[in-house]
Amino acid sequence: MQRHREDAGVLVPGIAAPSTVACLRSLRPRGVRTVVGSESRSTPAATSAYRDEFVGLPDPESGLTAYGDALRSLAERADIETIVPVREEDVYVLANRRDEFATDVATPWPTFETLRRVQDRVELFAAADAAGVAAPETALLDEWDDWDRETIVKPRYTVAAPAYLGSSAAHATVGSTEYQPPRTEPDREAEIATRGHVPLVQERIPDSREYGFFALYDRGDPVATFQHCQRRGWKYCGGPSAYRESVHIPELEDAGRALLDELEWHGLAMVEFLRDPADGEFKLMEVNPRFWSSLPFSVRAGADFPYYYWQLATGEPITSESTYEVGMGGHLLRGELSYLHSVATEEYPLVERPALGAAVREVATSLVAHPRFDYAVADDPVPFVQDGVNLVRTWLGDRSATAEAGDDATEPTGSTPTIDRPATEPTEPAQTDGGPTGPQSDSSDGGTR
DSSP states (O other): OOOOGGGOEEEEEOOSSTHHHHHHHHHGGGTOEEEEEESOTTOGGGGOTTOOEEEEOOOTTTOHHHHHHHHHHHHTSTTEEEEOOOSHHHHHHHHHTHHHHHTTSBOOSOOHHHHHHHHBHHHHHHHHHHHTOOOOOEEEGGGOOOOSSOEEEEOSBSSOOHHHHGGGGGTOOOOOEEEEOTTOOOOHHHHHHHHSSOOEEEEOOSOOOEEEEEEEEETTEEEEEEEEEEEEEEETTEEEEEEEEEOOOHHHHHHHHHHHHHTTOOEEEEEEEEEOTTTOOEEEEEEEOSOOTTHHHHHHTTOOHHHHHHHHHHTOOOOOOSOOOTTOEEEOHHHHHHHHHHHHHOOOTTSOOOOHHHHHHHHHHHHHHOOOBSSOOTTOOHHHHHHHHHHHHHHHHHHHHHHHHGGGOOOOOOSSOEEOSOTTSOSSOOOGGGOOOSSSOSOOOOOOO
């Protein structure tokens, strides 16, 4: 079907994280028609001044087939040139039905065979080994027997999908990452039953600073890259990114490229590493095969990935600069508040809690020195307001649920806290690269604002 450039548009799923809004703010000023599709009309992207159209979509968490069918129907529209994956469900559906989508839109995302090597972490760590990229010691739960050291239990798969979980996908939840103190063994049968599969166990890397290598690949060749280091998480022990700074570290670049080259990657990727304090080596944690939550920060630093993605999709030459600004900082305001709340009220084993006064001064100093925010911008303020409204609604809902539970409701006191998404996160599905918030997270990049 012949499409007219002046009518060309992009479909971006609307989620709670600011990656959707970053795409709109990048592409709409360049004349690209922006269509936001979401199961929730309260997604901040729906209120953006850079959104041309909103369409309702089924909730992918309730049914991937129906969600995929809806995306497929929208792809048939003459004005939709491509679709942007912003969460695991998006890229799963797009890759799994890539041939179908290719009849109507550009498909700058991996084949399903390649995607599986990333969304199945057993295959991912095998690829890392083949590429010579370091990783924490990892094994399936039913194969791990060394519980004398700190470990984490994490999902093998990043999405509860039929291709991974079979018939159990309809009722299983792959779960989140859980911290295991030394000499504490999880209930294996319960873990497998709840998650619908045998999860992984990894040694814990005792460093909360997470490093991200971000890239867009064109059939095995990198066309744009970026790096950042998380300086603060939502919790003082780590978790999603509250404050990060752009960096350029050759060893990080080498590790990220080696892995993606081994995978013969095509499309978007965020490769997450922790730096092992024992040897200074970057250890692979995971790969997010779609846009990341802190995308607004990447764009502000000079790496305009939404535009690069559009250029790749439409066959235009990639005009990325060879460099981006190093040493720039950016914030998620809600993440900073969560960090300070964590310092003031929470306790995590084996992680020293900062002094509250020092933490407040640290946050305030960085806010003054680097006043850049993922949602809060002068020319498009309403998504920031909408996100705040969503936060208040969630907070009130949590308080109401607690009150209804009565005096019998107690906070968990076990020794193996679940590392899950922040309690203040909007209830609409958000990106999973920011879910964990406990002592050891395998995602650096979640949350909102």
